[in-house]
Amino acid sequence: MQPTIKPAGDSALLVSFGEVIDEEVNARVHAIADAVERADFEWLVEAVPAYSTAYVFYDPIKASFSEVKAAIEPLLQVSPESFKGRLVEIPVVYGGQYGPDIGFVAKHNGLAVDDVIEIHSKPTYRVYFLGFLPGFAYLGGMDERIAVPRLEKPRLKVPAGSVGIAGKQTGIYPLESPGGWRLIGRTPLRLFNPGREPPTLLRPGDMVRFVPIDESEFLELYEAEWGGGR
Secondary structure (H helix, E strand, O other), X not given: OOOEEEEOOOOEEEEEOOOOOOHHHHHHHHHHHHHHHHHOOOOEEEEEEOOOEEEEEEOOOOOOHHHHHHHHHHHHXXXXXXXXXXXXXXXXXXXXXXXXXXXXXXXXXXXXXXXXXXXXXXXXXXXXXXXXXOOOEEEEOOOHHHOEOOOOOOEEEEOOOEEEEEEOEEEEOOOOEEEOOEEXXXXXXXXXXXXXXXXXXXXOOOEXXXXXXXXXXXXXXXHXXXXXXX
């Protein structure tokens, strides 16, 4: 599949593979965005990957749309293998007060709670892109055997670090916020920290593996990560 290029306002262009959610397409998107960033064009502001698209933001004073398009066209053939994200392990305490919906997930799918934990923690997930909240990673690769519908009435407060499932996707809330995903666990790691560089723990193109831990491990890691704060 060949991507298309079209304007996106007066200071960006959109490289698109269509409206698909596919790991191979996403790997190409990340490789293209990375190649554009590494080319370090003087007009480049940033390249932002998503599911099947990449926005290239540029300074319109330094280059026109046609000049930017001509510069990045040779990069569209870059191999997906040219970009490798990091493997990041995310410790998670499942169930109990940390994952109040795990019982529903198990019952809805005719499974035991231990099955849900095993199925959720077995795959390696791809970070398709970040959005919704600072540091919120849209992950691909969840086993459909634990898919569940969203809550009919979203919670007003979901604790930072909560791991949830909505439909066929799983994700981690980086900040306390409202949310309608079914909560199955919580990580003590701080996914968004404005005092850190970069502020987000996960980055587009990374691979994620969830590692089950117990409550005592959670509390120890939480203290180290958050210093006893909320």
